[in-house]
Amino acid sequence: MSSDPARIRIAIADDQSLVRTGLRMVLEAEADLDVVGEAADGRAAVALVDSLAVDVILMDVRMPGVDGIAATEAIVRGARPTRVLVLTTFDLDEYAFAAIRAGASGFLLKDSRPTDLVGAIRTVHAGEAALAPRVTRRMIELFADELPGTRAVEAPGLSSLTAREREILIAVAEGRSNTEIAADFYLSESTVKTHVGRVLLKLGARDRVQLVIYAYEHGLLPTSGAS
Known part of the structure; x- marks a missing residue:
């Protein structure tokens, strides 16, 4: 793990350990990305961001206890400038849409290609939106x-x-x-x-x-x- 400010510090919040492990393997293969922590639910995700300097957190929306929506809202309202990238299994997920409304900076499907995931992290970290127009229109029309x-x-x-x-x-x-x-x-x-x-x-x-x-x-x- 590096303290190089040019590297992007990432946390992963997902209740499935295999998903977290898979994401970590993809991200740690990139020279400019550091995975600094993991959380299995929303409460732990908020605590993690409170305790560590995290640039981008990958947030599952459907987790037990405190879900990704509540966690996103708490993180966005917090003092640290952490950006939230929502991960979900469904491209028409009302929970993901609610997380976007709560302040998430992007939306990505869990079956996206590794290159798309890495690109979305870099995009969100740069202050832009990782939100595909097709997904945006379909979600907003549905809801x-x-x-x-x-x-x-x-x-x-x-x-x-x-x-x-x-x-x-x-x-x-x-x-x-x-x-x-x-x-x-x-x-x-x-x-x-x-x-x-x-x-x-x-x-x-x-x-x-x-x-x-x-x-x-x-x-x-x-x-x-x-x-």
């Missing part, structure tokens, strides 16, 4: 009744955005990366990052996942008829 359905013109903070910032917000909500947004709008990636940062600040959002939820909640994108 659309949970959303308040506020009209876009009534959305708090929306009026403070410039026309370009609003376009950037919608592009982020559609799942586009900074590279794709830069190509779409003929901007440099650094300019896109600046715009995204301003949108986050103006809307009081913690990360890109919250921007996705915000856009859907406030009617900026349709929640029906998406493929």
Whole structure:
């Protein structure tokens, strides 16, 4: 285990020891990743993050006792800047969606390829959202009744955005990366990052996942008829 600040410190929360072992083996094969701890339930996950410096925690949502939803909410509200990457068996899992609403920075299926898992960890650690557009749309459409359905013109903070910032917000909500947004709008990636940062600040959002939820909640994108 290294104290190199360039390395990403990871914790694994899952009630199945074989799953934790498998994840650890995948992650420890990467030069820039350190697995610093494991937890078998949500309570232990929160305690682990409280006691250790953890950059990213892989969070199973269905665990006995304190589940991954409650643990995610506690960790996000905590003093440490730990990001949560939700792991689940199902791509249409209401528990995973609730964890995203609780502040998780990403969503990944347990049967994802090792390269996808590693990439998602690095993406979340960099402050972006590891949330596939297909999964985002399907989850939000399935649970659309949970959303308040506020009209876009009534959305708090929306009026403070410039026309370009609003376009950037919608592009982020559609799942586009900074590279794709830069190509779409003929901007440099650094300019896109600046715009995204301003949108986050103006809307009081913690990360890109919250921007996705915000856009859907406030009617900026349709929640029906998406493929």
